[in-house]
Amino acid sequence: MAESALHDIPSVYEPSLFGTYSKKIGMWLFLLSDSLTFGALLYAYSYGRISTANWPTPFHSASIVNATVMTAFLLTSSLTMVLAVRASVERNAKAQTLWLLATMACGIGFIVLHGREWSNLIAEGLSLPMFPAVPGHEAASEFVNVSKTVPQFAATFFGLTGMHMLHVTLGVIYLGVVALRRKFIPILLVLWLVAWLGTPVYSPFHYGAHVLLIAAIVISIILWLKPKVYDSSDVEVAGLYWHFVDLVWMFIFPLVYLMSAKIL
Amino acid sequence: MDSTQLAIEERVAEQHRHHRKAVFFYVWVALLVMTAIEVYLTYQNLPPVKMLTILLGLSFIKAALIIGYFMHLKYEVNIMKWATICSVVGCLIIMTIFFFPDAFRILHIGVK
Numbered sequence: 326m327a328e329s330a331l332h333d334i335p336s337v338y339e340p341s342l343f344g345t346y347s348k349k350i351g352m353w354l355f356l357l358s359d360s361l362t363f364g365a366l367l368y369a370y371s372y373g374r375i376s377t378a379n380w381p382t383p384f385h386s387a388s389i390v391n392a393t394v395m396t397a398f399l400l401t402s403s404l405t406m407v408l409a410v411r412a413s414v415e416r417n418a419k420a421q422t423l424w425l426l427a428t429m430a431c432g433i434g435f436i437v438l439h440g441r442e443w444s445n446l447i448a449e450g451l452s453l454p455m456f457p458a459v460p461g462h463e464a465a466s467e468f469v470n471v472s473k474t475v476p477q478f479a480a481t482f483f484g485l486t487g488m489h490m491l492h493v494t495l496g497v498i499y500l501g502v503v504a505l506r507r508k509f510i511p512i513l514l515v516l517w518l519v520a521w522l523g524t525p526v527y528s529p530f531h532y533g534a535h536v537l538l539i540a541a542i543v544i545s546i547i548l549w550l551k552p553k554v555y556d557s558s559d560v561e562v563a564g565l566y567w568h569f570v571d572l573v574w575m576f577i578f579p580l581v582y583l584m585s586a587k588i589l
Numbered sequence: 590m591d592s593t594q595l596a597i598e599e600r601v602a603e604q605h606r607h608h609r610k611a612v613f614f615y616v617w618v619a620l621l622v623m624t625a626i627e628v629y630l631t632y633q634n635l636p637p638v639k640m641l642t643i644l645l646g647l648s649f650i651k652a653a654l655i656i657g658y659f660m661h662l663k664y665e666v667n668i669m670k671w672a673t674i675c676s677v678v679g680c681l682i683i684m685t686i687f688f689f690p691d692a693f694r695i696l697h698i699g700v701k
Contacts, residue, residue, distance in 0.1 A: 344666035368688050375692040393628050404617040407659050568659045575651045579644035583631045
């Protein structure tokens with residue numbers, strides 16, 4: 326069937342200039358534009374670092390270990406994602422769903438560890454003016470000094486890693502929709518309630534959790550307007566997005582964490 | 590979806606079937622090993638410029654592996670590869686030209 330379809334191509338339309346299907350080209354174009362967003366953020370971070378003589382190096386061994394485990398989660402998720410794509414082209418629906426769920430589990434692991442890292446840093450005094458103060462915590466003087474003397478460190482750190490965390494969160498949601506379709510909506514609503522009610526009101530994640538609610542509403546509208554069974558091309562396109570998120574972290578991890586490590 | 594799109598999708602899926610699963614595991618192990626090297630170097634307290642050079646070198650190798658094998662760009666047609674890589678690299682070069690001379694100027698003479 327595939328061969329006959331291929332023979333039909335010239336008689337129907339001209340073959341694609343880029344040798345692939347339009348959904349994939351669309352995702353590549355999106356990723357190219359997104360790479361410039363992250364490029365600009367990484368350049369802003371590097372600019373601040375070069376132009377500031379007393380740039381802080383606040384990440385102790387515990388933070389480095391935490392970030393390394395996060396990196397391992399993302400790298401492993403890329404492997405499970407590529408196995409999901411492979412299962413989809415082999416038309417093995419069960420394996421495809423399982424690998425997608427494994428990818429999501431690694432992504433959630435990354436988000437949880439990242440959230441814990443953020444919460445610890447905020448509790449120790451590395452914060453932004455927009456974040457509410459943490460009650461009952463004596464801020465460590467080192468981080469208070471960092472926030473006062475080099476405010477661009479916290480701004481670029483939270484801006485860059487926050488943008489990446491948002492991308493990972495949206496990636497997990499994207500994969501959830503591809504893997505489970507409508508069944509994912511109630512799961513997402515439960516995750517929203519857990520994230521919203523399970524975090525204290527002074528945590529940025531208390532408000533950030535509403536991203537999940539917004540996503541649930543958007544997904545409901547999309548699936549209501551265009552219900553469909555996602556095929557191998559959809560899994561491959563979702564995989565491109567997921568690998569891109571992994572790719573960006575390969576630059577954030579060394580530039581933000583390893584170059585700002587304080588190993589005694 | 591029209592028949593052209595379906596035919597192209599089927600051809601791309603056919604290309605995927607020819608990839609050995611082991612290749613993905615080798616790439617994954619290589620990425621983990623390079624990450625371990627980066628962390629090990631962090632604990633060696635190397636001079637910042639030397640450290641940055643090594644870390645960025647490893648990051649670009651990791652990025653190339655992810656783009657080439659996991660994102661499958663290695664197996665795309667040439668025009669797709671070149672259009673993608675050249676556009677991103679071109680934009681990053683322009684950002685570099687604009688950002689870094691100014692950052693070094695501020696470091697040496699201060700904000701005027």
